[in-house]
Amino acid sequence: xxxxxxxxxxxxxxxxxxxxxxxxxxxxxxxxxxxxxxxxxxxxxxxxxxxxxxxxxxxxxxxxxxxxxxxxxxxxxxxxxxxxxxxxxxxxxxxxxxxxxxxxxxxxxxxxxxxxxxxxxxxxxxxxxxxxxxxxxxxxxxxxxxxxxxxxxxxxxxxxxxxxxxxxxxxxxxxxxxxxxxxxxxxxxxxxxxxxxxxxxxxx
Amino acid sequence: xxxxxxxxxxxxxxxxxxxxxxxxxxxxxxxxxxxxxxxxxxxxxxxxxxxxxxxxxxxxxxxxxxxxxxxxxxxxxxxxxxxxxxxxxxxxxxxxxxxxxxxxxxxxxxxxxxxxxxxxxxxxxxxxxxxxxxxxxxxxxxxxxxxxxxxxxxxxxxxxxxxxxxxxxxxxxxxxx
Numbered sequence: 001x002x003x004x005x006x007x008x009x010x011x012x013x014x015x016x017x018x019x020x021x022x023x024x025x026x027x028x029x030x031x032x033x034x035x036x037x038x039x040x041x042x043x044x045x046x047x048x049x050x051x052x053x054x055x056x057x058x059x060x061x062x063x064x065x066x067x068x069x070x071x072x073x074x075x076x077x078x079x080x081x082x083x084x085x086x087x088x089x090x091x092x093x094x095x096x097x098x099x100x101x102x103x104x105x106x107x108x109x110x111x112x113x114x115x116x117x118x119x120x121x122x123x124x125x126x127x128x129x130x131x132x133x134x135x136x137x138x139x140x141x142x143x144x145x146x147x148x149x150x151x152x153x154x155x156x157x158x159x160x161x162x163x164x165x166x167x168x169x170x171x172x173x174x175x176x177x178x179x180x181x182x183x184x185x186x187x188x189x190x191x192x193x194x195x196x197x198x199x200x201x202x203x204x
Numbered sequence: 205x206x207x208x209x210x211x212x213x214x215x216x217x218x219x220x221x222x223x224x225x226x227x228x229x230x231x232x233x234x235x236x237x238x239x240x241x242x243x244x245x246x247x248x249x250x251x252x253x254x255x256x257x258x259x260x261x262x263x264x265x266x267x268x269x270x271x272x273x274x275x276x277x278x279x280x281x282x283x284x285x286x287x288x289x290x291x292x293x294x295x296x297x298x299x300x301x302x303x304x305x306x307x308x309x310x311x312x313x314x315x316x317x318x319x320x321x322x323x324x325x326x327x328x329x330x331x332x333x334x335x336x337x338x339x340x341x342x343x344x345x346x347x348x349x350x351x352x353x354x355x356x357x358x359x360x361x362x363x364x365x366x367x368x369x370x371x372x373x374x375x376x377x378x379x380x381x
Contacts, residue, residue: 003374006323007342013320014343017237023250028228031254035221036263 078131079112079125100141108133110160110180114167119138126174134181141184156182206273213274217264224264228257231275234344235282241339242286242332252289256282272353280354283336290332326376334369341366 019027074086091107092135116127137156144152160182167175209230215223219319235256240249260267267277306324327335333355340351352359 003370003377006326009319010323010327010338011343012240013323014237014339016320017240019233020238020246020250023236023253024232027232027250027254028225031228031257032221032225034254034258035224122264199274 050065064166076114081127100144101136102144102148103157104153105133105136105140105152108136109162109178109181112175113162113166115171115176116170116175123174128147130178130181133178137181143148153184156184161190209246209274210269213264213267213269215260217267224257224261231278232257234275235278238339238344239282239286240278241338241343242291248289252285255285257283273350276350276353279340280356283354284337286308287332328374329376330369330372334365337362337366337369338373360365 050077070083070086071090074083074090077083077087087107091104095101095103108129111129112126115129140152141149163175163182166172167170167179209227212223212226212230216227219293222370226292232253236249236253239252240246241257243249243252245379253361260278263277263281267274330338337351337355339344340354346354347364348359355362357365
């Protein structure tokens with residue numbers, strides 16, 4: 001087949017393509033309805049060639065909104081609830097960014113407060129939360145020194161006050177170990193004594 | 205026809221839907237055929253054709269006759285829609301149209317389909333942009349100037365491209381058929 005022949009046959013084939021009858025009959029009626037429609041937001045984006053940018057923007061907004069909603073919901077979640085792992089995940093990230101685990105202590109204290117408010121259905125969980133609080137306090141306490149330790153002490157004082165208030169309201173014995181865990185003054189005194197004895201030895 | 209089109213365009217620009225309907229009837233087959241030949245899907249070709257007319261209607265207030273004819277404007281819109289669509293599609297196949305031509309002679313029909321099949325096979329082997337240039341230049345018999353406006357390239361560049369496509373087609377025809 002020569003090129004001229006190819007083009008001729010191609011053209012014949014091309015021109016043999018006819019509009020299907022249904023389109024010839026109803027195409028304009030359908031189109032007329034569409035012409036009456038007003039501009040939609042999507043059309044505006046398409047018109048300005050912003051569709052990809054708009055999609056990215058909408059996806060980002062959706063992602064941010066969803067993430068914010070999940071973290072906000074997780075903030076008030078208690079152990080055993082669906083969003084609780086998100087709360088712990090957030091605490092882990094925030095603690096590693098800040099460089100200390102006081103946020104975790106705060107988080108465990110909040111667990112106790114939340115669970116004590118839902119005491120009837122969560123007494124077992126409250127006990128577990130109190131234990132975890134004590135463990136967390138003990139661990140963080142060992143890791144902190146100097147001004148950070150002072151900040152921790154103030155934080156624990158606040159927790160202690162809150163726990164005592166809850167205890168006085170409910171007379172719930174389960175919360176007592178948490179109150180005791182906030183009292184690191186004894187160890188502080190002990191620490192002070194050790195420092196004093198080291199000072200006196202050096203003077204000698 | 206040009207005066208007729210020009211009058212309908214003027215009226216359609218003022219919002220006259222009936223005038224636009226006339227333009228639709230004048231260009232429907234041409235645009236449908238052009239789109240169908242590039243994408244080879246009847247339903248999709250219809251959707252794209254309709255979309256092209258909707259876009260043309262919306263863009264009509266900004267249509268400037270000094271920059272090209274209405275048909276150039278319409279083909280350019282249809283072409284852009286085909287390109288958008290082809291970006292989403294991975295494969296391309298040119299199948300024979302079932303209801304094209306209605307020859308009474310069965311043998312002639314078979315022979316025609318066979319020849320058309322070979323032509324389409326070679327066309328399908330071309331790159332999408334090359335295929336549309338062949339269609340516009342040799343099947344629609346458009347001038348290089350008009351084609352350059354539709355594809356948005358310099359006239360000289362289109363000429364060079366078409367020359368290369370012809371060379372490539374000659375090679376394919378020499379080998380394939």
